[in-house]
Amino acid sequence: MRKAFAEALFQAAEKDPRVIFLTGDLGFGTFDAYQAKFGPRYVNVGVAEAQLVNAAAGLALEGWRPIIYSIASFATGRPFEQIRISVGYAGLPVVIIGAGGGYTYASSGVTHHAGEDLGLMSLIPGMTVVAPGDPNEVAQLLPQLLKLSGPSYLRVGKYGEPAYQADDAVVLGRARLLREGNGADFAVVSTGQITSVVLDALELLKPDGIAPTVMQFHTVQPLDIVALDSLAKKVQTIIVVEEHMPVGGLAAAISTWRAARVSGPRIVRLGPPQALLLGNPTVPEMRKRLGFDAQAIAEMCRTIARPASRGGSVSAAQPANARLTSDPT
Amino acid sequence: MAFDGREGHLSSALSCTDLLVALYNGWLNVSPDKPKAPDRDRFYFSKGHACTALYAALADAGFMPKQTLSSYGKTDSPLPNHSCRHALPILENSAGSLGHGLGLATGALYGLRLDNNPARAVVLMSDGECNEGSVWESAMFAAAQKLGNLLAIVDNNGLQAVGRSDVLMGHTSLEEKFRAFGWAARTINGNNMTEIVAALADVPFEKDRPTAIIAKTVGGSGIKFMEDQVLWHYRTPSEEEKNRALAELGEAPLQKELSHA
Numbered sequence A: 001m002r003k004a005f006a007e008a009l010f011q012a013a014e015k016d017p018r019v020i021f022l023t024g025d026l027g028f029g030t031f032d033a034y035q036a037k038f039g040p041r042y043v044n045v046g047v048a049e050a051q052l053v054n055a056a057a058g059l060a061l062e063g064w065r066p067i068i069y070s071i072a073s074f075a076t077g078r079p080f081e082q083i084r085i086s087v088g089y090a091g092l093p094v095v096i097i098g099a100g101g102g103y104t105y106a107s108s109g110v111t112h113h114a115g116e117d118l119g120l121m122s123l124i125p126g127m128t129v130v131a132p133g134d135p136n137e138v139a140q141l142l143p144q145l146l147k148l149s150g151p152s153y154l155r156v157g158k159y160g161e162p163a164y165q166a167d168d169a170v171v172l173g174r175a176r177l178l179r180e181g182n183g184a185d186f187a188v189v190s191t192g193q194i195t196s197v198v199l200d201a202l203e204l205l206k207p208d209g210i211a212p213t214v215m216q217f218h219t220v221q222p223l224d225i226v227a228l229d230s231l232a233k234k235v236q237t238i239i240v241v242e243e244h245m246p247v248g249g250l251a252a253a254i255s256t257w258r259a260a261r262v263s264g265p266r267i268v269r270l271g272p273p274q275a276l277l278l279g280n281p282t283v284p285e286m287r288k289r290l291g292f293d294a295q296a297i298a299e300m301c302r303t304i305a306r307p308a309s310r311g312g313s314v315s316a317a318q319p320a321n322a323r324l325t326s327d328p329t
Numbered sequence B: 001m002a003f004d005g006r007e008g009h010l011s012s013a014l015s016c017t018d019l020l021v022a023l024y025n026g027w028l029n030v031s032p033d034k035p036k037a038p039d040r041d042r043f044y045f046s047k048g049h050a051c052t053a054l055y056a057a058l059a060d061a062g063f064m065p066k067q068t069l070s071s072y073g074k075t076d077s078p079l080p081n082h083s084c085r086h087a088l089p090i091l092e093n094s095a096g097s098l099g100h101g102l103g104l105a106t107g108a109l110y111g112l113r114l115d116n117n118p119a120r121a122v123v124l125m126s127d128g129e130c131n132e133g134s135v136w137e138s139a140m141f142a143a144a145q146k147l148g149n150l151l152a153i154v155d156n157n158g159l160q161a162v163g164r165s166d167v168l169m170g171h172t173s174l175e176e177k178f179r180a181f182g183w184a185a186r187t188i189n190g191n192n193m194t195e196i197v198a199a200l201a202d203v204p205f206e207k208d209r210p211t212a213i214i215a216k217t218v219g220g221s222g223i224k225f226m227e228d229q230v231l232w233h234y235r236t237p238s239e240e241e242k243n244r245a246l247a248e249l250g251e252a253p254l255q256k257e258l259s260h261a
Helices: A002-015 A032-041 A049-061 A072-076 A080-089 A117-122 A135-145 A192-208 A225-232 A250-259 A283-289 A294-305 B010-015 B017-027 B048-060 B066-071 B101-114 B133-144 B174-180 B193-201 B239-249 B254-260
Strands: A019-023 A042-044 A065-071 A095-099 A128-130 A152-156 A176-179 A186-190 A213-216 A219-221 A237-241 A266-270 B042-045 B121-126 B150-156 B184-189 B211-216
Touching: A002 A019, A002 A032, A002 A095, A002 A135, A002 A152, A019 A032, A019 A049, A032 A042, A049 A065, A049 A080, A049 B101, A049 B133, A065 A072, A072 A095, A072 A117, A080 B101, A117 A128, A117 A152, A117 A219, A117 A250, A128 A135, A135 A152, A176 A192, A186 A192, A186 A250, A186 A294, A192 A213, A192 A237, A192 A294, A213 A225, A219 A250, A225 A250, A237 A250, A237 A294, A250 A266, A266 A294, A283 A294, B010 B017, B010 B048, B017 B048, B017 B121, B017 B193, B042 B048, B042 B101, B048 B066, B066 B254, B101 B121, B101 B133, B101 B150, B150 B174, B174 B184, B174 B211, B184 B193, B193 B211
Parallel strands: A019 A042, A019 A065, A065 A095, A095 A152, A128 A152, A186 A213, A186 A237, A237 A266, B042 B121, B121 B150, B150 B211, B184 B211
Antiparallel strands: A128 A219, A176 A213
16 A cells, blocks of 8 residues: 555656655655655655644645655654644645554554544544555545545555455545445445455355445545445445444444434444554454454354344454453553 | 733733734735735744734734724634634634644745745744744754744743743753754844844844744733733733723723724
């Protein structure tokens, strides 16, 4: 995804002379081609995220289209005040890139985890919040974000995420249909890099003959309510898979949509808990232990699909290793 | 205004009034006729709590009718008690949260320079604001990028919301701090018009370096019972205090002045 982002950035800057890129001293080697071509439209402000955001806001006030870049945890949490005031309050078209969003850097420890990036950014009024699932969606969405008159956040993973195929176009603000369901009365929806794992789970379900509708909500804010309303007519259950803590993520957004309806589908969530992630696991280990890897997603689909479970209780798999998560209280 | 709007911060407003008068009387390249002229100087008033002084200066310089001042602090007024660009679009920035103006100015100047626009950027900020780490991130960037068109004026009234800035900064010098960050800096008496005008005439102090003027001021300047009193950071004046203050300044209340205008 990061390579796709660097290429999309290059193209955007070629197309629009007002595009300017600022980094908080990150992206070694990633933007060499951009820097060589666009010179002063590449700015390293240093390890200074507050200044990264405020300088971008100042540029936006003067009609520039700033794109700012840091690791997701540093791009969102650290300068939250600057994003809230200088970008959000002013309603400026600054594009914030959070590299390594979610738990991409699971093995690097808590400082590098961004299990709240989508939530923090969703809290800013007027902020468009986007988590592409594969390199193609990064390439498709960046130019659309640059057309907005207000601020946006784009979560990207790292290098080498698998690409997936789908007929549905990548349209900002619209959920993307990845797989049409066949006979199943539930859907699996997700956002961000976990989406390719959902598709892996679908492969595991083939022998069972279970084929749910799969939708990728690359745009978390504003939430595609039209797609959800339409889904509500077709399915009894929506399984939400997210690599984000429960507070402020996609499941929370969808639950808010559901809470505004008298009736509608049941919402079941798979993803990390609202807890510190200790133990520095690799990403596959983390997803397995926290119960949202392909096997866990497939198992939940089987549980939902079994007629006997209708109306019964469904609970997500709990972390197998208690040491992996800890509640500071 | 503080009396009618029931909002204080008089200490902070009065300490920077002389600075604003000097800026808006000939130094800033801004015009009420063309408030959005592309080559205008960008003025970022970063100590938003002191906006009564800004509003008065803007009205005095013809950017709005003086009648507008009487709406200060009222619901839906263009003049809320922390300056808001949505309410008053002629402003470059909204303010109220400290430590943002300098960063905005550095980004704007970087962009203006790319456009070969000769506009200068001026930030009026408070000494308490210099407690914020973001100020020093911006100061570092400004020097690194050689933003010679940047002027930061620190209203060094020595008072903060609940303490004295000198104590809170460990008795260290603001001028030396800006110098250490690569700026050209000078300390002046910020309530002495001759000194202010002389310092502004020298800007930029050094080529390719941002300029800092540390303006030593007196909180509540001009009204003896308010001067250098932490109490007057928040306090709104009573009727009696308002009348005493106006008598000291030899001024009529705003409404009276307007009705005679």
